[in-house]
Amino acid sequence: MGFIDKMKNKVDETVGKAKEGTGKATDDRSLEFEGKGDQSSANLKQAGEHVKDSAGNVKDAFKK
Template sequence: MAFDEKVDNKAEEIGGKVKEGVGKATDDERLEAEGKADQTSSNLKQAGEKVKDAFKS
């Protein structure tokens, strides 16, 4: 996985955590759900990149 992809995925994951936290703090269920979705998306991308890396070795 390229370094810039790792950074982008981690930034998306952190952004999702922030959204989720703000959603919880403000009782905004939609924002909280968006944050969880962002985290899930980021985790799936990271897993896909790890699989690619495993086949490169």
């Protein structure tokens, strides 16, 4: 996983947490759920990047 991708996903996750917290504090359920969705999306992206990394590691192991 590239450094830039990791940072983008982390920013998306952090923004999602902020939205969720703001939604809870202001009793705005829509914003709270939007934040949770942003966090889930960032986590899925991170998981996909980990799968790509793992596949690359397996490919490299067979080259040796």
